[in-house]
Amino acid sequence: MNATFQELHIDQLVIHAKNVRNDVGIVTDLANSITEQGILQPLVVAPAIAGEGYTIIAGHRRYAAAKLANVDSLPCVIREDLDTEPKQLVAMLVENTQRADLTPVEEASAYQTILEFGDAFNVKTVAKATGRSQSHVRKRLLLTKLNEDAKVRLEEQTLNVDQALVLVDFAADEAATERLLAAAAQSPREFAFRVEAETRKRDLPGKLAALESELKEAGAKYVPESELYSGKYTKIYENEDNELTTAQHVAAGDLASIDRNWGRLSWYSKPSKAAKAKVELTEEEQEAKRRDAELSAALDIAHAIRAEHIKQVIASPPEGAADEALYRLLVRQLHSHVNLFAEITGRHPDSESDHQGIKAALADMTVEQMALLLHLAERSQEDELLKLWAWDAGDYRHSWYGGPKAWIEDLGSVYHYELSAVEQEVLDHFQQLHDARLAEVAAEELEEGEDDDA
Template identity: 45%
Template structure:
């Protein structure tokens, strides 16, 4: 590495035309600091690649340099009217890819570099001969997976990039959107619900299902035709108007369709096969005349039914993921919600040592309920499990009632405690009722 230190005139320096950071931000405070203290950390500069080759590097006063690290300090120095700046001169950075690589290494260590800026910098390096995902990762000290995923983000729409920088779209969502770069409409639908986790999951499931269907459509069509299934054009009008066809709403395999002599509608309009067959001549049923409103209503019901099926898939996947890969914060939120929804808040208050006043107004009850809810939210996971374990708090009032220890239908108030609490008094109560039952049987 060829490195020297020198103080250079501000007029000898220029921001790099491909600076990784597009915006240096507000530098007023930094300019004030430079005015009072000077520049505490030197800039890192390299030879200007547009410099005339006949100007020797030793001619410091005439040589021009481009900034590799310190664009904010340079902007602040301009604001502070500072003429001379301390600089570390990297003569070895004498090609554009070397300079980009050095800027990228410098800036990826900074927390204010945006994800899209980082992604575009990796992509810029890849455009030079000899650079690969592997070499970029090695040069910048990042993993190949991270570099690969960042580069994928360069394919995002401008709207998606803006939302990513504004943090209204997270990195996981952005990576998902890279699968839909060829589908502008799907991207817009997903961006619209990006700030709502439930809506995002539901819309994503719909888009992925539709995308998979379209990608699989040529293969599926070829498979059906190869097996001897006739592919039928979709008739005009809603399904109930297909009086010449009998439609099956049962799912079936290709083999079952061939055996039953079913034809198939397999197109882009709906992400599923519609099985149907011609009705025998003279058996066409009479279809009741429907108004446009009735037709619209039935179409809506079909769409809602498909939506509910997708929602059920999303919900099932969410529950499976919550069970198999639990996250502490989500687990706690679920426990808190379960406890609050299952029990009356005034029943919970006693277990949390929250006193209940008498003759309170409605506003006082609301305040008390909030106090109980807040107290539950402060419990840790073991405490929440213990609170949840008491199945129904109203049963506790019967624990001091001898009749509450009677077994059988209608006497379940102490059922969950039997066999767990082995005090002499409880065992005596159970024995008392057993003796009564035996006497009755006799």
């Protein structure tokens, strides 16, 4: 690096035509500071590529504040080695990307400008020069595809980077972009819903083509569009609820219907003679059915959004979420096990329906204690273990999930309980009975076999 220090007159300094920062912000306080104490940190400049003077590489805010404070000369570090526009732009980018107030749009624009200088610059070289990851640079470059409205929202921080990257996928569709921006202004949930809806709408032509091709190949027949909501036809299956193949439906004589607004395939049974004789639905009733179908499709999108949200919450639980989940499960379980709750915790709610009393008592417990208490309320078979049959593993009542046999196993694996001599004696007693019975059956079978041979 070839650098020298020199005081330069403010008229010798010029802002680079492709300056990374679009706005230096309000510099009044900085100007006042310069008036009182001078410029404490020198600007970084380079010889102008065209004409005389020096191009500012770093220090645009100090330059603007100095002009406001009527300062004539500024301390500068002159970088003689920055003798080409690409070098100067990279240097400005490196300096500015270390600043927290550089906006994503400004950063994206700078990366794009550098790449336009030629083959010597690519994502890898830009990432290396700026100390960013290649993934970060690629994502920022995607932001250059946004329309001006989206860029302004991103600058104003009414749209976050993650939402902006989603909008990039719809950059070619202005109408979809506007709908997504409107949804983003409402709430994250509305934005997620609209993204799912727009994604399905975008993918709809391909989905419809695939469905139509499959139905044509199978020789399927359709429900007449004019009679779809007439009441003559009974819906059998819809989309993933279907357990039959298209060929099986066709073989059964079922009729297909494709909702071309959502790409939903439904199957209907042929109307019977009785159905044909049935009074047809009025136009109002048919319209109500159409509305129900639209709402059902919208709920399908809402379901997808909820599923993704729940997955994210489980992957990275918010603070207090686990406690609240255990609270709610325990309150539901323990309102019918009040005596057990009182015995374990030493606190007794006012009544079996006193959810708040139980929840207040649970607040003093750790997550580990609540988890064990929930397991106890859900799985305990202590009342059954007072009965002799419960210790007989061969009893038919052990076949249901969570029965006494499973509870005995849980006592050992969860509660680290070792069976007493009496309990083991009971288990051994029943085991001996079963062994004896098996021996008797084996002897009877052997005897029958000998009689057949004779």
